[in-house]
Amino acid sequence: MPDGAPGGLPEQLPVLGGTDLRAVRRRVRLALVLSQILGGLGVSTAVALAAVLAEEIGGSEAVAGLASTSSVVGTALLSLPFAALMARRGRRVGLTSAYAVAAVGGLVVVAGAAMRNFPLLLVGMAAFGASNTANLQARFAAADLAEPLHRARAISTVVWATTIGAVLGPNIAAPAGQSVAGLGVPEAAGPFLWGTGVFLAAGVLLHLLLRPDPLLTARALARAEQNDTADAATDNTPGNAPEARARDAEEDGDGRSLRAGLAAVAASAHARVALAAIAGSHTVMVSVMVMTPVDLGGHGAGVELIGLVISGHIAGMYAFSPVVGWLADRIGRFSVILSGVALLGCATALAGTANGNHAQSAAGLFLLGLGWSAGLVAGSALLTDSIPQHARAAVQGFSDMIMNSAAGVGAALSGLVVAQAGYGWLNLLAAALLVPVAVLTVAVAVRR
DSSP: OOTTOOOOOOSEEGGGTSEEHHHHHHHHHHHHHHHHHHHHHHHHHHHTTHHHHHHHHHSSGGGTTHHHHHHHHHHHHHHHHHHHHHHHHOHHHHHHHHHHHHHHHHHHHHHHHHTTOHHHHHHHHHHHTHHHHHHHHHHHHHHHSSOGGGHHHHHHHHHHHHHHHHHHHHHHHHHHHHTTGGGTSOGGGHHHHHHHHHHHHHHHHHHHHOOSOHHHHHHHHHHHHHHHHHHHHTTTOGGGHHHHHHHHHHHHTGGGSHHHHHHHHHTOHHHHHHHHHHHHHHHHHHHHHHHHHHHHHHTTOOHHHHHHHHHHHHHHHHTTHHHHHHHHHHHOHHHHHHHHHHHHHHHHHHHHTOTTOHHHHHHHHHHHHHHHHHHHHHHHHHHHHHSOGGGHHHHHHHHHHHHHHHHHHHHHHHHHHHHHTOHHHHHHHHHHHHHHHHHHHHHHHHHO
16 A cells, blocks of 8 residues: 555545545646646746847847746745635636746736846736746646545646646747747747747646545545544534534634644645655756756757757656556555656766766766656645645645755756856755655654
8 A cells, every 4th residue: 555545535426415535636637637738838938048048139148047046936826826715716717827828927927028128028928927836836736636545646637747748849839939029029939939828728628627526525525534534523412513513624724824734734744745855856857957968968969959859868767657656556655756866866966977978978977867757746645645625736736845945056056056156066966855755754764
């Protein structure tokens, strides 16, 4: 049995007139997979030329990286507000709102490019980061109604769907740029205009198909189960009924706040392991990945070879996530998290000692993506397992804020480390970040 898996949900939904839960799961999965394909397409199409656009508008290579940095910062800052919205109104409202903000961000980027206004462009990039917020939170929506024994597989299916959009996106960046040639804006802004349309389509799709809302339905099921238990326990003790109602009121109100979520994390060692695995894996991956093209270029690799290496990295991140999810359900969350740490350690060792061996760098980047997938999928499943239903949305938003904030810091510092000490030292320091994750995971697993 997987680590931390609670009891299952009933196959009928009494709160929805006996609707077949399996049919609802299929509908939710379809809506999330389709939206992830669109979301991945919109993000990857625009990100392919984000640095080019920033350099053109900012007038210097030194500011080219600020576009991606603004997007990461926006993703981190918007994670909590959208998580709070989901906690109150459900996944459908939260995810569609995130895509709407991202669509507006795309338009602001285009406006900033047309006016040659660099600060406005960065503001648009920050709002554009809401698309990543939606893409990341969708994996938790997949877990809301999943059977606990299949929760990691449900998460991994949604993560895998991103592969399709991520692969297609860079290939349509050029025609997207050419499509705005007569509009008086830089061609590099074209993908952001297309991204706006794609995000609007993703939002409309979720609004229409994500019914019933998976988070609200899961809460209703949990509440119905609790009420049945409470009714059985209070049949002969009616004085306990007010206490049960007070507990329900707390879970409907303050129980969904960030404070309640943090209290739930503080009370669960499993949740702390999950947060460490998610944030640690993401930080290591981003820190090494962003500087790999620079290292490859410094050792004579051309644009085509660099693109091939990054494509292999993306394949490692997404293509094998269903296998990772199956393993997390089969052998346990802790085992897969530790496997991910080991893969990331091997990746940093290979990449950091490549010294111009492009095949070795490619192998390192592939393992870097695979290790990230293990940490994200198993960590997300463990986090969902470990937190009470009423506090999950808040904790999941907090998790995404932490992982993106840490990765943003890692990406910002990675350039400084490479400039001062070299790419090998960057990989060594990244590997050092894995040590506390491994120690915490082993310690909690042993106690469990």
